[in-house]
Amino acid sequence: MATQDSDHHAVANADGDETAAAGQAYFDKIIAADSRIEPPDWMPDGYRKTLIRQISQHAHSEVIGMQPEGNWIGRAPSLKRKAILMAKVQDEAGHGLYLYSAAETLGIPRDVLNDQLIAGKARYSSIFNYPARSWADMGAIGWLVDGAAICNQVPLCRASFGPYGRAMVRVCKEESFHQRQGFEILLELANGTPAQKQMAQDAVDGLYAPALMMFGPPDSDSAHSSQSMAWNIKRFSNDELRQRFVGMIVEQVKVLGLTLPDDDIRFNEETGKWEYGELDWDEFNEVLAGRGPCNAQRLTRRREAHENGAWVREAATAYAAEKAKREQVA
Amino acid sequence: MNTEDTQTGSGGAHWPLWEIFVRSARGLSHVHAGSLHAPDADMALRNARDLYTRRNEGVSLWVVPASAIIASDPDAKGEFFESPQGKDYRHATYYTKSEGVKHL
Ligand SMILES: [Fe+2]
Numbered sequence: 001m002a003t004q005d006s007d008h009h010a011v012a013n014a015d016g017d018e019t020a021a022a023g024q025a026y027f028d029k030i031i032a033a034d035s036r037i038e039p040p041d042w043m044p045d046g047y048r049k050t051l052i053r054q055i056s057q058h059a060h061s062e063v064i065g066m067q068p069e070g071n072w073i074g075r076a077p078s079l080k081r082k083a084i085l086m087a088k089v090q091d092e093a094g095h096g097l098y099l100y101s102a103a104e105t106l107g108i109p110r111d112v113l114n115d116q117l118i119a120g121k122a123r124y125s126s127i128f129n130y131p132a133r134s135w136a137d138m139g140a141i142g143w144l145v146d147g148a149a150i151c152n153q154v155p156l157c158r159a160s161f162g163p164y165g166r167a168m169v170r171v172c173k174e175e176s177f178h179q180r181q182g183f184e185i186l187l188e189l190a191n192g193t194p195a196q197k198q199m200a201q202d203a204v205d206g207l208y209a210p211a212l213m214m215f216g217p218p219d220s221d222s223a224h225s226s227q228s229m230a231w232n233i234k235r236f237s238n239d240e241l242r243q244r245f246v247g248m249i250v251e252q253v254k255v256l257g258l259t260l261p262d263d264d265i266r267f268n269e270e271t272g273k274w275e276y277g278e279l280d281w282d283e284f285n286e287v288l289a290g291r292g293p294c295n296a297q298r299l300t301r302r303r304e305a306h307e308n309g310a311w312v313r314e315a316a317t318a319y320a321a322e323k324a325k326r327e328q329v330a
Numbered sequence: 331m332n333t334e335d336t337q338t339g340s341g342g343a344h345w346p347l348w349e350i351f352v353r354s355a356r357g358l359s360h361v362h363a364g365s366l367h368a369p370d371a372d373m374a375l376r377n378a379r380d381l382y383t384r385r386n387e388g389v390s391l392w393v394v395p396a397s398a399i400i401a402s403d404p405d406a407k408g409e410f411f412e413s414p415q416g417k418d419y420r421h422a423t424y425y426t427k428s429e430g431v432k433h434l
């Protein structure tokens with residue numbers, strides 16, 4: 001038992017069955033009341049593991065997600081767009097850090113998570129394994145990819161694990177700028193030359209299905225969904241969120257004067273839900289299994305960035321040690 | 331268990347954890363915003379500025395070593411906080427007879 005229980009001092013529960021039974025009862029009560037679990041609280045092993053998996057995958061996605069856009073910073077068409085893109089990419093780094101910080105409160109050290117990512121043992125959102133081929137992709141990524149992320153993340157602000165919910169509140173506040181700047185890139189291109197409009201349409205065509213797949217597999221194949229809903233981590237199923245997102249973009253695309261590459265989109269009056277064409281889940285599984293167009297490149301870049309940053313970390317450590325020594329002498 | 335003591339991973343960076351508190355405007359308290367790793371307090375402050383105040387969210391920052399925080403025992407919620415219970419008379423709402431009396 002620990003008496004220190006700030007967020008980052010995970011509490012060991014070795015007091016036996018009695019503690020576990022009492023802990024479970026207390027946990028159940030908190031969940032039933034739709035209140036929040038905080039790091040020092042007793043929690044079932046499965047709950048802790050699920051959260052570590054979900055939060056770390058989420059953090060890795062933010063970090064890897066910097067690459068497709070980082071790739072275009074040097075080629076942005078104006079200084080304004082360059083500054084905007086840099087700010088967005090910096091935000092994504094921040095999102096990664098908020099989420100690693102939340103994951104750490106569950107007792108998993110950040111270095112371990114980082115090692116899992118660069119060793120290729122961790123998952124991240126499959127969307128970031130697609131290439132960003134044109135400037136218009138910067139628009140479609142902001143509009144569709146950040147848009148899908150927002151749709152997914154807004155309900156996570158109410159996740160039952162306190163640090164996760166709080167990180168998501170911060171993330172969601174920042175995401176809305178991401179989506180809008182992407183939408184504006186597309187809007188400008190769509191109102192430009194025919195070639196620019198075509199480039200915008202191609203970007204939407206290419207990213208539509210991968211963005212829809214960001215919500216995860218269909219409910220019928222979703223391994224973790226129902227338990228996560230019971231724990232109030234997830235509030236809506238993958239398919240519920242996906243159809244909600246389709247309903248939003250089907251209107252927004254009209255403002256752009258572009259089309260979505262799906263002829264089967266319709267609103268079902270009976271169910272009150274949006275329907276869309278079949279998605280290629282075999283492709284999704286291939287990308288997830290590491291065989292997408294950019295998986296290898298993304299991991300290589302991540303590993304290089306980590307290795308190239310080693311001297312900075314070493315210098316910072318040495319500087320702090322030297323300064324501490326001098327302060328002691330003084 | 332202190333998670334800082336269990337770090338084993340790559341990079342050789344074994345930096346302590348800092349808890350970050352942000353004062354969002356004059357007249358308000360510092361509020362806990364999150365945490366970060368940094369080799370010393372100065373670098374923790376700079377990192378905190380970049381991480382938690384990219385949009386003018388703060389006019390002042392505190393960084394506190396996570397290991398310096400002493401918290402109440404999570405397993406003793408009941409006993410530790412029970413004394414105010416049964417003491418409703420510490421709240422204004424306990425006094426109902428004066429209801430309707432103005433400016434009271
Ligand atoms: Fe993000």
Ligand SMILES: [Fe+2]
Pocket residue numbers: 092146175178
């Ligand atoms: Fe974003």
